[in-house]
Structures are given as C-alpha cells and as structure tokens.
Amino acid sequence: MSTNTESDTADAQPATAPDVESEAESESEIDTQPEPEVETKAEPESGPNVETDTDTDGDAETDTKSESEPESEGDDDAEEIVMSPPQQFTAAIKGGAIKEFVSTLRAIVDEAKIRVGPDGIHTRAVDPANVAMYDVTLAAGAFESYDATEGVLGVNLERFEEVLKLAKKNDLVQLSFNTTSFKLVIHIDGVEFTMALIDPDSIRKEPEIPEMDLPISLTLEEAQISRGVKAADMVSDHIRFRCDEAETTVYIExxxxxxxxxxxxADDDLVALTAADGNALYSLDYVNDISKQFPKSTEITLTFGGDFPMMFEYQFSDGECDVLAMLAPRIQSD
Amino acid sequence: MSTNTESDTADAQPATAPDVESEAESESEIDTQPEPEVETKAEPESGPNVETDTDTDGDAETDTKSESEPESEGDDDAEEIVMSPPQQFTAAIKGGAIKEFVSTLRAIVDEAKIRVGPDGIHTRAVDPANVAMYDVTLAAGAFESYDATEGVLGVNLERFEEVLKLAKKNDLVQLSFNTTSFKLVIHIDGVEFTMALIDPDSIRKEPEIPEMDLPISLTLEEAQISRGVKAADMVSDHIRFRCDEAETTVYIExxxxxxxxxxxxADDDLVALTAADGNALYSLDYVNDISKQFPKSTEITLTFGGDFPMMFEYQFSDGECDVLAMLAPRIQSD
Amino acid sequence: MSTNTESDTADAQPATAPDVESEAESESEIDTQPEPEVETKAEPESGPNVETDTDTDGDAETDTKSESEPESEGDDDAEEIVMSPPQQFTAAIKGGAIKEFVSTLRAIVDEAKIRVGPDGIHTRAVDPANVAMYDVTLAAGAFESYDATEGVLGVNLERFEEVLKLAKKNDLVQLSFNTTSFKLVIHIDGVEFTMALIDPDSIRKEPEIPEMDLPISLTLEEAQISRGVKAADMVSDHIRFRCDEAETTVYIExxxxxxxxxxxxADDDLVALTAADGNALYSLDYVNDISKQFPKSTEITLTFGGDFPMMFEYQFSDGECDVLAMLAPRIQSD
Incomplete structure (x- = not known):
C-alpha cells in the first residue's frame, strides 16, 4: 500500500502489538486473527494515504492505489499525523455519491474522522466492539468540484445522513468548511445547513489493517451474497464461508x-476465484450490516482464509469510491 | 366427496360426537353449529382422499373430485390412516403457487400435516379455537414436476413461509423429502435449505367436515367481499350475512x-346466487383473516344457512388448487 | 368577512375578551398575539357566513367571498346562530375532495361542527391548546350534486376519515342527513355507512379570527415550504419566518x-411578495402538521408580522375549497 515501507514504520514502533489490538482493550474477537505469520504495520494513523493493503501476497487485482503517492513522504515520523482541520475545503458532489459514502460508514459507526486532502476524502473506522472495520475513499474525481488542503473533520454521521435526505440522487450537495466558525456548511437546493463538528480526538482511533496472508479470493455479484446471507439468517446467527480447492467451489453455510x-x-456464479482449502465463521449481524450497504448490481470481492478476517472490497461512483470492509472471524468454541 | 360413504364410517365409530368437538375440549363456538339435522361423518383422518364435502345437497358445482379414486379403498378400516412419511417425494413448483398454498393455511395455523400422494398434496387444519378450518388441495398438475408416494409430512408453516420468501413468483422451488435424514430439502435458485419436520402426531388432529344442508349460496368477486368486510370492520367485531329470497339479494351487515x-x-354484483331466507353472524377477525387470503380477481363461492357455518370456496393456480374454508357461526346471546 | 360589521357585534357582547381567549382558559400561547392594535370581533359563532378575514389591509387577493351574502342578514342578533341540524342535506362529491376536506381539519382536531347551507359546507375549528385554527369552506360547486338548508352537523372526523378510505379519489361519495334517525348516511360504491353524529354543543366552540395588521405576505409553491420545514425539523422545535424588506427576501430559519x-x-422562489421588516417564531410541530396537509403542487400564501400569528391560505378542488389556517406565534423567553 503506497510508499509506507515496513522498515520505516518498524523503526518508529518496533515491538508493538497491532494497533487494533491495543485499542480494543483486550476485547476478544479481533484478537483471534493475529496469527504468528501476520506481519503488522505498526505506525498509527498517517492521513489519507494509509490505504487498504490486503493483497501483498498475490491478490494484486484489488490494489487500486499507485505505488508512489507523493503526499506520503512524511510517514517516516509517525508523529506527523494531521489532526487539525483543513485550511480549505470546498466541494460539490451529487447527492447519490455522498449519501452512499456516509451510509456505508453508518453500517458500523455513528461518528467518524473524515480526512480531507487534495486527492479526495478518506475515512477509516472501527465499530465499538472492534469486530468490523471500514476503510472508504472518495476520490476528488467523484466530486463535481473539489478544492481541499489536508485536514481532518470530526463528523456526526448520523446527523449528516439525516441532512442528506434533503438531497435526491442527482441533486448537487455543496460542502464547505467554515474556518472561522469551525462548522461544516451544507447547501442543498436553497437550504443552508450549518453543522457543528466533533473534536476528532474524541472519536475512536483509526485502526491499523494487519497484513495477512488470505489465500482465498472470490468476486461475485452482490445479489449472490445477499441471497446467501438472507437464507443463512433464517436458521442461524453465524455464517460460514468455505472453499473447496479441488471443486473450485465456495460454499456459504x-x-x-x-x-x-x-x-x-461455482464457476457460473463467480466472476473470479482464487481457490484454496479453508473456511471461516462470521457473525451474521455484521455480515448483514455490511452486505446491506453493497450497491445494487455491483461486483464484490471477498478475501478470506481459515479462521482469518474477511475482506469485502468494492467500488461505486464509477470507480471513484473504494470501499474495504474487514470483519474479524468468530472462533467456534462449541 | 369421493368414495367415503356414510355407512362405512358409521360402522367404524358408531356413537361418537364429531371429531371436531371432541378435540376442542368442549370449546364453545364450533359446538354451536351441529343442529339435529346435521349429519356428521365420524371417521377420523383418512388421508388425502378425505375431501371437501359441502355440496351433497345440490351445490354440486364446487365438487372438483372424481367420484372414484382408487387410493381410497382402504377406508373401511378407520385405523388405516397413513401417518408415516412418504417413501418418495420430489417435486418442483413455481414460487407463486406454493407460497399461496402455505400462506392460505397460515391464516389460521402455524404448523400442519401435509399429506402427499400420487395426485398431489393436501392439508386440512383447524385453528386452535376450533372456529375456522381450511381444506386445501394442490393437485399434481400444479407442479412443474411431481413424483410422490403416500405419506404425511409435519411442516412448520411459519418457517416454510419464511424460506419461500427467497423465491419470486416465477422462481422454481424444488422440494424433496430426504428419507435418510427425514428432513425436507428446499432448493431455490442455488440456495439449499434443509428443514426439519415436525412429528405429525404432535400436530392438532385433522377435523372432520360435518355434512350440512346449507341453503344459501352466492358466487362473487373477492373485491366485493373484501370491501364489505373492510367496511364492517369499522363499526363492529361481527359481520352478518343475510339473504332475502324474495329480493334475491344478499346483505353484508x-x-x-x-x-x-x-x-x-344483488344481481349485478353476483356471478351466481341460490337464494333462501336466512342469516348468520360470524366473527370479523376470522372473516378478515380468511378474506385476506383470497387471490386477487378470483371468484369466491360462499355457502351458508341460518346460524350455520359458512363455507368459502375458491381455486387458484389455474384451477389446480382447491381451497375450502369453513367458519363456525357466532350465536348471538345479547 | 362579508357583512358582519364590528358595531353590530359589539352591541351584542360589548366588553368581552376575544372568544378565543375566553375559551382557552388562559392557556398561554394564543394569548400572546392580541396586541393593542388588534381589533377583535367579539360575536361568537354566527354560522357559515363568518369567513376568513385577514386581508383588510391590502392583501385583497385572498378574499374569495362576496361582500354581500344574503344569508347573513340575521346577524344583528348574535343569538340567532344556527345550532340545529339541517332540514335537508343531500350531496354527492368525488372521494378526493371530501377526503381532502376532512384530512385538513384532522391536522388539529378529531371532531368538528360542519355547517351546511345552500352555498356549501364550512367548518372552523381550533386545536385543544388554542394555538392553531382552521377555517375551511367547501363550496356547493365542489359537489357533483348538492341540496342543503342551513344547519350544523357534529361530526366525528376520525371516524369519517376512516369511512372515506373506502373511496378512491374519483369514487362518488354520497352523503345525506337522515332527519328521522339524525344520522349521516354515507354511500360509497354499494356500501352504506350510517354514522351517528355528535351533539354540536359538546364540540369545542368555533373561534373568532382576530383582525390583524399583518404586513408581510408571500406566495410560493408548497414544495418550497415543505423543504424548509423538513430541514428546520432536523435541528430545532421552532421555526422562524423573517422578512428583510431591503433584500425583498424571506428567510426560514x-x-x-x-x-x-x-x-x-428570494424573487425566483416566490410567486408574490409583499415585503416588510419583521419576523416571528412558530412551533415546528404545528407548522409540520399544517404543511403536511398542503396539496401537492399548490401555491400557498403565508401572511405574518413581527410576533403575530401566521396565516396559511390555499385552495383545492379547482378553487372550490378555501383553506385558512392560523397559527399563534411563540414568544421567545430565552
């Protein structure tokens, strides 16, 4: 994931457990996934250039970021995290796109740090139980007009989502950060909404994404997953994804x-498959929440491995919005 | 109704009260209808060949069964009721038809004995208060493919209805009874659902339909009834059906x-009318539940008499599914 | 407001406080609006000829009543208020129009006195807290057929609205007052509904509309108001309407x-504007209830002044139905 090299960050925080773990105060579920072979990047938040990075081991098709982003050069020093609001943030976007961005995050959190910068806006958030994480990037290209310097906005997503209900899919939503009042001003079709922001320090810390060797990857239509999840929900609170390498088939059970x-x-149902033997169990509540956010008729890439987290990756807004959701597995005790 | 003759069954259980009554543990409502002139068939369940029989007195147009069904020859002995699961049951049917079958029964019960056999599937069920009864037959011709021997399946209709939500109207629903696991396997568009069955002995006994002389019969569009029921529901908990023979008019009051x-x-509103003076009162809750199940734009035949039960008869799936609902009257004490 | 002159009515009840006030038992909100310059007509109910009268000061375009209605000649004596039911009332009207009439009043009351007369039907009602008032007239021309003498019907609007659900927009609803049973008979597509009436004396007294000098008036599409109200509802329980005369702009805040x-x-958003400096605060609950009743794509005229009530005026049924809603202001104490 871009130019953050392992060696740099290892220097900064050499002997630490993954961020995710330390912040969870020993909550159980997310702890189950760091196996010895997991290499974990130890630097904390480093602004919008910390990107999804689950494909260092061959699943390179999901990496949509260039390997050399200039704005990430300051990462050598882990303390240089931007935590102040931007000097400039003025943007206009279609209602549909910004609503999708916000509602995606709403699947797991009520408030989030939105990092703005010249290339777009980016949020990474973890749910209160530390089981699910979203990393969502809305590139500058998704906006009708866009002008921003780097900074972070603490946003009440619940309120923001409510305000956005005033906008229809194709209505223009104008956003600007008022650097005097430190409020976000939202214009929708003649209505001016002034929304107070939240102190970013009061919002749950952005988690790190552990590096993992996830051998199984499949790409399929969201309708296929949604149907399986709906069926599973009738009989259980858990859902198992299982891959049979010889059959080149994945089972949702x-x-x-x-x-x-x-x-x-099997073949006909899948757009792509990297098969290996393995299975993992997940909480249906979370899978439900995540799969409800899938945009209609969109291809979703699932990546998982035996008792490892599952990655859900997809795009919307003509590829200008990248979504990664990560869900910790359930370890079966019974 | 087919080959079950009165004399046969009278021999088997000569001096008994109707089944319905004995099982109801003296619950009041259903008891109000057996007047002295009511002839009651006393045999208990006798498999799929026990059919609707309300038309021995002239309303023969509602009898859709042949008079000579070979499989009913064992009826002489009332103990020969099939209570074991079928040796073979594999069927495929459009989602719309099987959903209609199940939701019809759901109007009054949560679980039911579905009797399968070479000619189709059949269920008779009575509600817990013993006030309303359904007798529903889905002929083999309603299925896309069908292969079954005689047997009975105890089905959790609530769960079955939920599973069938996965199927759209024209989706193919494949049903098969697994004779090893004794479970019902339901395939809907790639989803395999394995549903445990219920011990048929634990399900309320199938009631007998008393033979009654119901002099009034009318056939009309479901919309006509639904409108009257909706209006009645605004003012009362009861609904009266009254026929004036001289006026050849039926009143819903x-x-x-x-x-x-x-x-x-009156004439313009009715497809057919056999008029006689008489009226009967019914519980609106039940009439509501029953009339909500009427398929849209379907002709319904109502048969009733003074303070007697009402029979509601109709068909769906191009005539391959016959529905009879019977509702006990309310006897006005005030 | 037609021929009711101030001097006449002042004779009848010379030294009284406005009707609205006396009936409110000193409830606070409605009391805030009678400022010294408000001339208040003191006569109590005076039948269908007491009309909306907010336009004595130049906003004459909202006065749709002739200045000389023959039936108002008896007004000299304030005791001659018709409180008895009509000798004759038979009418037929499209479902849409009568439903709109009833649901408009339902915004604030559950029962009302409907005054019928040769020219149409008319109701004036005030909500239990004495904060909002409706004055609604449905002219004889809105009916498909109409024949009525003067009288008053005490109507349970909640029940009436429920009955009218049986009628689609273009279904004919036939209404007639049965002078023997003293009930209202409603015919809708074959269903005859007999509805008991309420003693008009048991229904809250019809309020007087105070004469007020409201300097600000604007006319706009209902969608404009509804959008502003919806947005305001996200942040507050109150809504302010403010006019800036120099900018010829009205702000909803x-x-x-x-x-x-x-x-x-501003100009582009408004059909008409009479500007003056001033603002007033209103309870959002009430503004919500009132604005929900606005028929789609209808022009609404708002008239208000600094800390004075707001008048909402519009028409439906091709101009045959006039609606005036009046809402008392909130006086800000904080």
Whole structure:
C-alpha cells in the first residue's frame, strides 16, 4: 500500500502489538486473527494515504492505489499525523455519491474522522466492539468540484445522513468548511445547513489493517451474497464461508438447531476465484450490516482464509469510491 | 366427496360426537353449529382422499373430485390412516403457487400435516379455537414436476413461509423429502435449505367436515367481499350475512354501538346466487383473516344457512388448487 | 368577512375578551398575539357566513367571498346562530375532495361542527391548546350534486376519515342527513355507512379570527415550504419566518443547540411578495402538521408580522375549497 515501507514504520514502533489490538482493550474477537505469520504495520494513523493493503501476497487485482503517492513522504515520523482541520475545503458532489459514502460508514459507526486532502476524502473506522472495520475513499474525481488542503473533520454521521435526505440522487450537495466558525456548511437546493463538528480526538482511533496472508479470493455479484446471507439468517446467527480447492467451489453455510442452509458458488456464479482449502465463521449481524450497504448490481470481492478476517472490497461512483470492509472471524468454541 | 360413504364410517365409530368437538375440549363456538339435522361423518383422518364435502345437497358445482379414486379403498378400516412419511417425494413448483398454498393455511395455523400422494398434496387444519378450518388441495398438475408416494409430512408453516420468501413468483422451488435424514430439502435458485419436520402426531388432529344442508349460496368477486368486510370492520367485531329470497339479494351487515354498515349484493354484483331466507353472524377477525387470503380477481363461492357455518370456496393456480374454508357461526346471546 | 360589521357585534357582547381567549382558559400561547392594535370581533359563532378575514389591509387577493351574502342578514342578533341540524342535506362529491376536506381539519382536531347551507359546507375549528385554527369552506360547486338548508352537523372526523378510505379519489361519495334517525348516511360504491353524529354543543366552540395588521405576505409553491420545514425539523422545535424588506427576501430559519438551518426565499422562489421588516417564531410541530396537509403542487400564501400569528391560505378542488389556517406565534423567553 503506497510508499509506507515496513522498515520505516518498524523503526518508529518496533515491538508493538497491532494497533487494533491495543485499542480494543483486550476485547476478544479481533484478537483471534493475529496469527504468528501476520506481519503488522505498526505506525498509527498517517492521513489519507494509509490505504487498504490486503493483497501483498498475490491478490494484486484489488490494489487500486499507485505505488508512489507523493503526499506520503512524511510517514517516516509517525508523529506527523494531521489532526487539525483543513485550511480549505470546498466541494460539490451529487447527492447519490455522498449519501452512499456516509451510509456505508453508518453500517458500523455513528461518528467518524473524515480526512480531507487534495486527492479526495478518506475515512477509516472501527465499530465499538472492534469486530468490523471500514476503510472508504472518495476520490476528488467523484466530486463535481473539489478544492481541499489536508485536514481532518470530526463528523456526526448520523446527523449528516439525516441532512442528506434533503438531497435526491442527482441533486448537487455543496460542502464547505467554515474556518472561522469551525462548522461544516451544507447547501442543498436553497437550504443552508450549518453543522457543528466533533473534536476528532474524541472519536475512536483509526485502526491499523494487519497484513495477512488470505489465500482465498472470490468476486461475485452482490445479489449472490445477499441471497446467501438472507437464507443463512433464517436458521442461524453465524455464517460460514468455505472453499473447496479441488471443486473450485465456495460454499456459504449456516447451521441452525434443526435447519441448515447451504449455497454453492461455482464457476457460473463467480466472476473470479482464487481457490484454496479453508473456511471461516462470521457473525451474521455484521455480515448483514455490511452486505446491506453493497450497491445494487455491483461486483464484490471477498478475501478470506481459515479462521482469518474477511475482506469485502468494492467500488461505486464509477470507480471513484473504494470501499474495504474487514470483519474479524468468530472462533467456534462449541 | 369421493368414495367415503356414510355407512362405512358409521360402522367404524358408531356413537361418537364429531371429531371436531371432541378435540376442542368442549370449546364453545364450533359446538354451536351441529343442529339435529346435521349429519356428521365420524371417521377420523383418512388421508388425502378425505375431501371437501359441502355440496351433497345440490351445490354440486364446487365438487372438483372424481367420484372414484382408487387410493381410497382402504377406508373401511378407520385405523388405516397413513401417518408415516412418504417413501418418495420430489417435486418442483413455481414460487407463486406454493407460497399461496402455505400462506392460505397460515391464516389460521402455524404448523400442519401435509399429506402427499400420487395426485398431489393436501392439508386440512383447524385453528386452535376450533372456529375456522381450511381444506386445501394442490393437485399434481400444479407442479412443474411431481413424483410422490403416500405419506404425511409435519411442516412448520411459519418457517416454510419464511424460506419461500427467497423465491419470486416465477422462481422454481424444488422440494424433496430426504428419507435418510427425514428432513425436507428446499432448493431455490442455488440456495439449499434443509428443514426439519415436525412429528405429525404432535400436530392438532385433522377435523372432520360435518355434512350440512346449507341453503344459501352466492358466487362473487373477492373485491366485493373484501370491501364489505373492510367496511364492517369499522363499526363492529361481527359481520352478518343475510339473504332475502324474495329480493334475491344478499346483505353484508355490521352493527356497532352507534354506526352501521350495510352492503347490498344483488344481481349485478353476483356471478351466481341460490337464494333462501336466512342469516348468520360470524366473527370479523376470522372473516378478515380468511378474506385476506383470497387471490386477487378470483371468484369466491360462499355457502351458508341460518346460524350455520359458512363455507368459502375458491381455486387458484389455474384451477389446480382447491381451497375450502369453513367458519363456525357466532350465536348471538345479547 | 362579508357583512358582519364590528358595531353590530359589539352591541351584542360589548366588553368581552376575544372568544378565543375566553375559551382557552388562559392557556398561554394564543394569548400572546392580541396586541393593542388588534381589533377583535367579539360575536361568537354566527354560522357559515363568518369567513376568513385577514386581508383588510391590502392583501385583497385572498378574499374569495362576496361582500354581500344574503344569508347573513340575521346577524344583528348574535343569538340567532344556527345550532340545529339541517332540514335537508343531500350531496354527492368525488372521494378526493371530501377526503381532502376532512384530512385538513384532522391536522388539529378529531371532531368538528360542519355547517351546511345552500352555498356549501364550512367548518372552523381550533386545536385543544388554542394555538392553531382552521377555517375551511367547501363550496356547493365542489359537489357533483348538492341540496342543503342551513344547519350544523357534529361530526366525528376520525371516524369519517376512516369511512372515506373506502373511496378512491374519483369514487362518488354520497352523503345525506337522515332527519328521522339524525344520522349521516354515507354511500360509497354499494356500501352504506350510517354514522351517528355528535351533539354540536359538546364540540369545542368555533373561534373568532382576530383582525390583524399583518404586513408581510408571500406566495410560493408548497414544495418550497415543505423543504424548509423538513430541514428546520432536523435541528430545532421552532421555526422562524423573517422578512428583510431591503433584500425583498424571506428567510426560514431554525437554530438548534449546535446546528442551524437557513432557507433563503428570494424573487425566483416566490410567486408574490409583499415585503416588510419583521419576523416571528412558530412551533415546528404545528407548522409540520399544517404543511403536511398542503396539496401537492399548490401555491400557498403565508401572511405574518413581527410576533403575530401566521396565516396559511390555499385552495383545492379547482378553487372550490378555501383553506385558512392560523397559527399563534411563540414568544421567545430565552
């Protein structure tokens, strides 16, 4: 993921556990995934250039970022994280795109740090239970007009989402940060909404994404996943994704007390598949919340491995918005 | 109704009260209808060949069964009721038809014995208060493919209905009984759902339909009934059906504390009418539940008599599904 | 307001406070609006000829009543108010029009006195807190057929609205007052509904509309108001209407604890504007209830002044139905 090299960050925080873990105050679920072979980047937040990085081991098709982004040069010093508001932020965007950005994050959090910068806006957020994480980037190209310097805005997403209901899909939503009042001004079709921001320091810390070797990857239509999740939800609170390498087939499975669900995803159902033997169990509540956010008729890439987190990756707004959701596995005790 | 003759069954259980009554543990409402002139068939369940039989007295147009069904020959012995699961049951049907079958029964019960056999599937069920009964047959011709031997499946209709939500109207629903696991396997568009069955013995006994002389019969569009029921529901908990023979008119009436509703159904509103003087009162809750199940734009035949049960009869799936609902009258004490 | 002259009515009840006030039992909000310069007509109810009268000061375009209505000649004596039911009332009207009439009043009351007369039907009602008032006239021309003498019907609007759900927009609703049973008979597509009436004396007294000098008037599409009200509702319980005479602009404003909303209504947004400097605050709950009743794509005229009530005026049914809503202001104490 871009120019953050492992050696640099290892210097800054040499012997630390992953960020995710330390912040979770030993909450159980996210702790289950760091196996010995997981290399974890130890630097904390480093602004909009900290990107999704789950494909260092061959699944390179999901990496949509260039390897050399100039704005990431200050990363050598882990303390140089931008935590102040931007000097300049004025943008205009179609209602549909900004609503999708906000509602995606709303799947797991009510407030978030939105990092703005010349290239677009970016948010990474983890849910209160430390089980699910979103990393969402809305590139400058997704906006009708865009002018921003680097900075961070603490945003009440719940309120923001409510305000955006005033906008229809194709209505222009104008956003600007008032550097005097330190409020976000939202214009929608003659209505001016002035929204107070939240102190970013009061918002849960942005998690690190551990580097993991996830051997199984499949790409499919959102409708396929949604159908499987809906079926699983009828019988259980958990959902298993299982890949059979010999059959080159992925199964979505759920086991209830008396009833079972099984969805077979083979060649015809899949856009792409990197097969390996392995399976992992996830909480259906979270999978439900995440899959509800999938835009209709969109291809979703799932990446997972035996008892490892699952990565959900997709794009919207003509590829200008990248979404990565990461979900910790359930370790079966029964 | 097919080959079950009165004399046969009278021999088997000569001096008994109707099944319906004994099972209801003396609950009041259903008891109000067996007047001295009612002939009651006393045999208990006798498999899929026990059919709707309300038309022995002239309303023969509602009898859609042949008079000679070979599989009913064992009826002489009332103990020969099939209570075991089928040796073979594999069927495929459009989502719309099976959903209609299940949701019809759901109007009054959550679980039911579905009797399968070479000619199709059949269920008779009575509500917990013993006030309303459904007898529904889905003929083999309603299925896209069908192969079954005789047997009974105890089905959780609530769960089944939920699973069927995965199917759109024209989606193919594949059903098969797994004779090893004794579960019902449901395939809908790539999703395999394995549903445990219920012990049929634990499900409320299938009621007998008493033979009654119901002199009044009318056939009309479901919209006509639904409108009257909706209006009656605004003023009362009860609904009266009254026929005036001289006027050849049927009235749907409801009386509230201060307000009244009256719907006049005369020649233009009716497809067919066999008129006689008489009226009967029914619980609106039940009439509501039953009329909500009427398929849109379908002709419904109502048959009733003074303080007697009402029969609601209709078909769907191009005539391959026959529905009979029977509702006990309310006897006015005030 | 037709021929009711101030001197006549002053004779009848010389030294009284306005009707509105006396009935409110000193409830606070409506009391805030009678400023010294407000001339208040003191006569109590005087039948269908008491009309909306907010335009004595130049906004004459909203006065749709002739200045000389023959039936108002008896007004000299304030005791001659018709409180008895009509000798004759038979009318037929499209479902859409009568539903709109009833649902408009339902915004603030559950029951009302409907005054019928040769020219149409008319109701004036005030909400239980004495904050909002409606005056609605449905002219004889709005009916498909109409024949009525003067009288008053005490109507349970909640029940009436429920009954009218049986009618689609273009269904004919036939209304007639049964002078024997003293009930209202409603025919909708074959359903006859007999509805008991309420003793008009038991219904809250019809309020007087105070004469006020309201200097600001604007006419705009309902969608403009609805949007502003919806936005204001996100941040506050109150909404301010403010006019800047120099800018010839009206602002809809709401201030929350941290967030603000401002909607600017200038030339392009307005159909008409009589500008003056001034602003007034209103309860959003009431403005919401009133604006929800605005028929789609209808022009609404708002008239207000500094800390004075706001008048909302519009028409529907091709101008045959006149609606005036009056809302008392909130006096800011903080």
């Amino acid at each position: 759920a086991e209830g007390d008396t009833d079972n669900v099984s969805v077979e995803l | 409801a009386e509230g504390d201060t307000d009244n509703v009256s719907v006049e159904l | 709401a201030e929350g604890d941290t967030d603000n909303v401002s909607v600017e209504l």
